């Protein structure tokens with residue numbers, strides 16, 4: 017009986033962890049990147065159009081895929097410009113020396129990474145040809161995973177509950193059986 021409870025608990029914990037990791041792992045950072053972009057960057061940047069700042073589509077390639085330098089730029093562009101970095105100075109000059117907000121005290125390195133990932137993975141809306149498809153599929157899939165996870169959890173809880181009910185019933189029927197045989201023993205009709 018202890019073994020069974022142990023195994024059931026193990027299954028429950030394992031399926032919960034599996035559910036959490038599939039649901040939240042990659043998606044969380046992509047979602048986080050998008051949120052950060054909309055909160056801190058969208059005021060000056062669009063992906064596919066120049067705004068106050070340049071369009072950011074393909075920016076990673078323009079910086080020779082130098083993620084470290086890009087992070088340094090977002091943290092404090094003035095520092096990178098002062099360090100004499102060629103690309104940083106070019107882009108600064110091109111944008112009439114308009115300074116970009118330094119984010120070093122606002123965003124953590126991991127958050128800057130997340131937003132740069134979001135920028136890197138951003139694709140112009142192919143959704144124009146198949147409306148909504150690109151957005152909808154992952155969320156449908158996510159919904160399914162959540163549903164399956166919840167269903168599994170409920171089943172496991174029910175299994176544990178039923179197991180204990182069964183134990184109780186077994187115990188009762190055993191005691192019941194004993195009572196009945198005692199009854200039979202005490203019965204006045206007995207023993208003749």
Ligand code: HEC
Nearest residue numbers: 056057060068069070075090107108111113114115116117
């Ligand atoms: C106040 C406006 C402003 C905000 C807010 C802003 N930027 Fe900028 N950004 C600029 C400007 C202007 C430039 C052009 C370079 C310059 O003049 O400093 C630039 C340049 C850049 C570049 C280099 C572009 C290239 O073509 O090489 C990157 C990358 C960048 N920004 C990322 C970000 C990210 C990520 C955020 C949000 C965390 C952000 N920016 C928020 C104004 C802004």
